[in-house]
């Protein structure tokens with residue numbers, strides 16, 4: 001099995017995703033829809049990954065579907081798996097167990113067919129407590145990255161960061177752990193700046209300078225709207241771009257689906273079809289996208305659509 005760098009050199013790497021919204025639709029993950037309950041104790045999480053220890057078979061099944069669709073990478077479901085975020089859903093004391101179990105499950109399914117990436121996202125501390133909590137966020141992210149390294153991930157996907165400052169500490173922690181990292185920011189409410197005021201071009205430059213092996217965007221926008229972000233980043237760095245768009249339609253005045261009233265309970269009303277992902281896969285090469293996957297709203301059908309766009313045959317046999 002080639003490593004990530006070798007795969008990127010060989011062509012567009014097809015990833016997977018998304019996990020949490022798909023698993024929420026299947027009844028296994030809490031969306032935090034009853035928002036007043038979020039963070040009040042066990043079972044009051046908001047898209048937290050305790051499914052890795054509570055219903056591993058459901059997670060294994062989704063991994064199998066992605067491999068069958070053509071994913072060359074499986075992300076361990078460790079998104080929102082810092083102790084900080086897990087504390088809020090009542091699973092803080094299971095932080096080690098959840099991260100280890102998620103990596104083990106992904107590895108079991110991946111075998112020698114796919115690499116395993118640890119998924120690391122923002123802590124949500126900056127959004128709640130402001131920039132003075134950056135040191136605390138850095139400690140939590142550093143802890144999770146050490147756990148993922150111990151569990152044996154091949155590389156990291158640092159994703160859905162709203163503040164470049166928090167992405168910076170995550171990339172520094174990845175470097176300390178000696179793990180290659182794909183780094184993608186999420187832009188909201190508009191695609192022109194991240195939450196601490198940096199343009200996509202500035203984000204790309206900083207992430208590349210901090211050692212990311214691919215930089216880009218994930219979540220919040222559909223492929224078409226994300227393209228503007230990616231093209232701006234393309235002009236700022238020569239390393240491969242990474243794109244994991246959402247499968248939800250946004251509006252001219254709000255470019256982020258999580259800020260639309262349809263989130264989280266009416267998402268089907270803004271779902272876009274997989275046809276857009278066939279087209280996006282078809283343009284990946286010419287747009288300089290080296291890492292391609294899906295985020296919220298995508299499932300294996302959308303990954304298969306990307307594979308089709310890339311001109312890759314679907315796997316003939318179920319995994």
Ligand SMILES: [Zn+2]
Pocket residue numbers: 018218219220246295296
């Ligand atoms: Zn997403």
